[in-house]
Amino acid sequence: xxxxxxxxxxxxxxxxxxxxxxxxxxxxxxxxxxxxxxxxxxxxxxxxxxxxxxxxxxxxxxxxxxxxxxxxxxxxxxxxxxxxxxxxxxxxxxxxxxxxxxxxxxxxxxxxxxxxxxxxxxxxxxxxxxxxxxxxxxxxxxxxxxxxxxxxxxxxxxxxxxxxxxxxxxxxxxxxxxxxxxxxxxxxxxxxxxxxxxxxxxxxxxxxxxxxxxxxxxxxxxxxxxxxxxxxxxxxxxxxxxxxxxxxxxxxxxxxxxxxxxxxxxxxxxxxxxxx
Amino acid sequence: xxxxxxxxxxxxxxxxxxxxxxxxxxxxxxxxxxxxxxxxxxxxxxxxxxxxxxxxxxxxxxxxxxxxxxxxxxxxxxxxxxxxxxxxxxxxxxxxxxxxxxxxxxxxxxxxxxxxxxxxxxxxxxxxxxxxxxxxxxxxxxxxxxxxxxxxxxxxxxxxxxxxxxxxxxxxxxxxxxxxxxxxxxxxxxxxxxxxxxxxxxxxxxxxxxxxxxxxxxxxxxxxxxxxxxxxxxxx
Amino acid sequence: xxxxxxxxxxxxxxxxxxxxxxxxxxxxxxxxxxxxxxxxxxxxxxxxxxxxxxxxxxxxxxxxxxxxxxxxxxxxxxxxxxxxxxxxxxxxxxxxxxxxxxxxxxxxxxxxxxxxxxxxxxxxxxxxxxxxxxxxxxxxxxxxxxxxxxxxxxxxxxxxxxxxxxxxxxxxxxxxxxxxxxxxxxxxxxxxxxxxxxxxxxxxxxxxxxxxxxxxxxxxxxxxxxxxxxxxxxxxxxxxxxxxxxxxxxxxxxxxxxxxxxx
Numbered sequence: 001x002x003x004x005x006x007x008x009x010x011x012x013x014x015x016x017x018x019x020x021x022x023x024x025x026x027x028x029x030x031x032x033x034x035x036x037x038x039x040x041x042x043x044x045x046x047x048x049x050x051x052x053x054x055x056x057x058x059x060x061x062x063x064x065x066x067x068x069x070x071x072x073x074x075x076x077x078x079x080x081x082x083x084x085x086x087x088x089x090x091x092x093x094x095x096x097x098x099x100x101x102x103x104x105x106x107x108x109x110x111x112x113x114x115x116x117x118x119x120x121x122x123x124x125x126x127x128x129x130x131x132x133x134x135x136x137x138x139x140x141x142x143x144x145x146x147x148x149x150x151x152x153x154x155x156x157x158x159x160x161x162x163x164x165x166x167x168x169x170x171x172x173x174x175x176x177x178x179x180x181x182x183x184x185x186x187x188x189x190x191x192x193x194x195x196x197x198x199x200x201x202x203x204x205x206x207x208x209x210x211x212x213x214x215x216x217x218x219x220x221x222x223x224x225x226x227x228x229x230x231x232x233x234x235x236x237x238x239x240x241x242x243x244x245x246x247x248x249x250x251x252x253x254x255x256x257x258x259x260x261x262x263x264x265x266x267x268x269x270x271x272x273x274x275x276x
Numbered sequence: 277x278x279x280x281x282x283x284x285x286x287x288x289x290x291x292x293x294x295x296x297x298x299x300x301x302x303x304x305x306x307x308x309x310x311x312x313x314x315x316x317x318x319x320x321x322x323x324x325x326x327x328x329x330x331x332x333x334x335x336x337x338x339x340x341x342x343x344x345x346x347x348x349x350x351x352x353x354x355x356x357x358x359x360x361x362x363x364x365x366x367x368x369x370x371x372x373x374x375x376x377x378x379x380x381x382x383x384x385x386x387x388x389x390x391x392x393x394x395x396x397x398x399x400x401x402x403x404x405x406x407x408x409x410x411x412x413x414x415x416x417x418x419x420x421x422x423x424x425x426x427x428x429x430x431x432x433x434x435x436x437x438x439x440x441x442x443x444x445x446x447x448x449x450x451x452x453x454x455x456x457x458x459x460x461x462x463x464x465x466x467x468x469x470x471x472x473x474x475x476x477x478x479x480x481x482x483x484x485x486x487x488x489x490x491x492x493x494x495x496x497x498x499x500x501x502x503x504x505x506x507x508x509x510x511x512x
Numbered sequence: 513x514x515x516x517x518x519x520x521x522x523x524x525x526x527x528x529x530x531x532x533x534x535x536x537x538x539x540x541x542x543x544x545x546x547x548x549x550x551x552x553x554x555x556x557x558x559x560x561x562x563x564x565x566x567x568x569x570x571x572x573x574x575x576x577x578x579x580x581x582x583x584x585x586x587x588x589x590x591x592x593x594x595x596x597x598x599x600x601x602x603x604x605x606x607x608x609x610x611x612x613x614x615x616x617x618x619x620x621x622x623x624x625x626x627x628x629x630x631x632x633x634x635x636x637x638x639x640x641x642x643x644x645x646x647x648x649x650x651x652x653x654x655x656x657x658x659x660x661x662x663x664x665x666x667x668x669x670x671x672x673x674x675x676x677x678x679x680x681x682x683x684x685x686x687x688x689x690x691x692x693x694x695x696x697x698x699x700x701x702x703x704x705x706x707x708x709x710x711x712x713x714x715x716x717x718x719x720x721x722x723x724x725x726x727x728x729x730x731x732x733x734x735x736x737x738x739x740x741x742x743x744x745x746x747x748x749x750x751x752x753x754x755x756x757x758x759x760x761x762x763x764x765x766x767x768x769x770x771x772x773x774x775x
Contacts, residue, residue, distance in 0.1 A: 110414040113413065120405060120408070124403075124408060124409035126410070127403075128431060128502070333730070341694055341725050344709070344712075348712060349718040460593065467596070473597065477596050
């Protein structure tokens with residue numbers, strides 16, 4: 001088991017070094033024809049996505065279009081019923097069980113998740129830990145980073161998201177905006193290859209949205225690879241390298257922000273944008 | 277002043293029996309409770325049915341009747357077992373059920389049924405997002421349980437746990453009826469011998485009151501500690 | 513014969529003749545005694561708890577504190593101690609034997625009834641008090657806004673609303689009083705448990721004797737639960753649909769919610 005991870009780790013490193021000269025094309029995450037049903041209702045009807053280093057891909061669409069479900073399939077919080085997933089060129093294997101399709105190897109999934117960090121709509125900071133403990137938890141216990149290093153890193157991350165003074169606070173003592181910035185710091189502590197954002201500002205009061213968006217924007221500047229689901233259209237237009245418009249479980253239109261917002265070709269997308 | 281007519285030492289020993297009995301029963305009850313809760317949440321129909329049967333039966337019958345059933349009934353069962361072994365194999369043995377062990381097991385079994393409900397509720401009230409966040413960091417199942425699910429569950433279970441403990445403590449008084457020399461039994465004997473029931477019963481009552489008040493205080497502190505994450509509203 | 517048959521069969525044969533009309537009669541006497549003791553304790557308990565629960569919420573500490581101390585002490589000590597105090601205590605008081613009270617006290621029923629009533633009053637008072645304290649502020653404010661005086665407010669708004677909220681806990685208390693009554697047998701009352709002990713000592717068949725008692729208690733518990741559920745859905749119609757679907761799932765598993773809250 002451990003061996004698999006080690007070899008994966010090696011593969012990961014060698015892949016990273018090989019592609020250093022061709023940064024443009026380095027594929028970090030690739031999903032092919034992802035399908036998902038809830039009961040008999042298909043919610044994802046074969047969606048594909050490729051995230052290269054430095055890409056910022058935003059998924060837009062009305063509620064029920066499947067964008068959040070798709071994002072959750074990317075780190076297997078939802079098990080896709082069909083399609084393939086590749087992280088750093090490593091394919092995630094699936095097997096068929098009595099309860100449907102499931103990943104072949106739990107350790108493989110755990111490794112993948114440690115490379116793909118997620119920021120949730122409801123923050124989901126662990127309620128029984130202080131902000132600081134939240135941030136060092138996974139680096140210490142999952143990545144095996146030494147305590148002193150993890151704490152050092154955590155302090156610098158808190159500094160960066162503007163929460164240095166709040167490190168000893170519990171989540172319930174923080175505002176929504178502070179919790180979400182803390183959650184972003186927690187995701188960054190893993191040094192992830194790809195960051196997933198699931199409607200990171202939807203649960204926030206309007207006046208707190210700005211701070212969170214500013215932090216995400218700063219991540220773009222350091223070249224992070226991100227996949228976002230958001231309703232903030234102006235923000236999506238500003239930061240994204242690519243926009244995917246989802247409708248009823250399918251990709252209706254893909255393009256650069258200027259294409260999507262400037263010259264939407266499908267009637268549905270035009271209608272969607274006009275109601276915003 | 278208070279005159280215990282030389283029963284002071286025996287009452288003290290009785291109090292120790294009460295406390296030992298209560299603490300050991302609590303351990304058994306927590307084990308049974310965790311097992312019951314996981315059986316009920318396992319999604320396995322057979323396990324669920326078994327756990328439901330256990331909790332329903334235990335909670336539908338008075339503690340004292342269960343105690344007598346297990347204690348007196350258990351002894352005859354063991355006796356007829358040893359009779360049968362003697363008749364068949366000619367091996368003679370005699371097991372006397374130790375009332376202390378019987379008491380611990382019975383009280384543990386009874387309160388396991390109540391703990392089961394406490395733990396089930398506590399496990400269910402752990403928010404899905406908390407576990408998802410842990411999974412999304414790449415934590416393994418056992419790590420998620422150890423670092424996230426269990427501590428969160430315990431903080432939800434504490435009020436129920438404290439409540440069950442208080443009731444359990446008072447329930448130990450019933451073992452005096454099946455012949456264990458706990459505080460209450462010593463007090464009953466002393467009352468009959470000295471014709472001073474008020475002295476001894478009030479004394480034992482006061483000891484119970486101290487024990488329940490003390491444990492309430494401890495649980496309050498524990499709750500404060502474990503609920504640290506839940507106190508205080510958002511302040512921006 | 514014993515060496516040829518499996519143990520279980522031998523045991524059964526030994527116990528086979530314990531359920532004669534005579535022993536069933538003993539159990540029947542026990543059921544009647546249990547029901548009488550429990551229903552009277554609950555009835556008196558209910559009547560006494562009502563005023564006490566309002567006193568418990570009083571802003572006057574001379575009224576509130578004594579009630580608080582009373583419930584604290586009675587909920588913080590085992591019922592069996594309270595029972596022994598009533599029973600042995602009264603018997604051993606000097607001069608009681610010569611007074612007019614003796615015929616009343618000689619019979620353990622009255623001391624037991626007093627002990628159980630005092631005990632259930634302590635728990636019921638706290639249950640009612642909790643329900644009253646949890647009355648939504650808005651309901652009280654609305655009543656005030658419509659010009660209700662305090663008496664009317666309590667009678668028409670707070671009490672009916674609190675009663676609904678208290679029902680599940682009170683139902684729990686009813687069942688726990690039934691179960692607690694089993695210790696009446698220790699002061700020689702021939703209730704269900706007393707009957708089982710009698711049959712046990714006569715036939716030395718503890719398993720059958722106590723199992724039968726357990727079944728009797730279980731049946732009474734389930735009947736009480738059924739009545740409580742009926743009352744709950746009568747007074748809380750909004751719960752009806754939820755309950756219906758939930759009950760199917762849980763059978764009687766969750767029916768008895770919890771043990772008594774501690775001190």
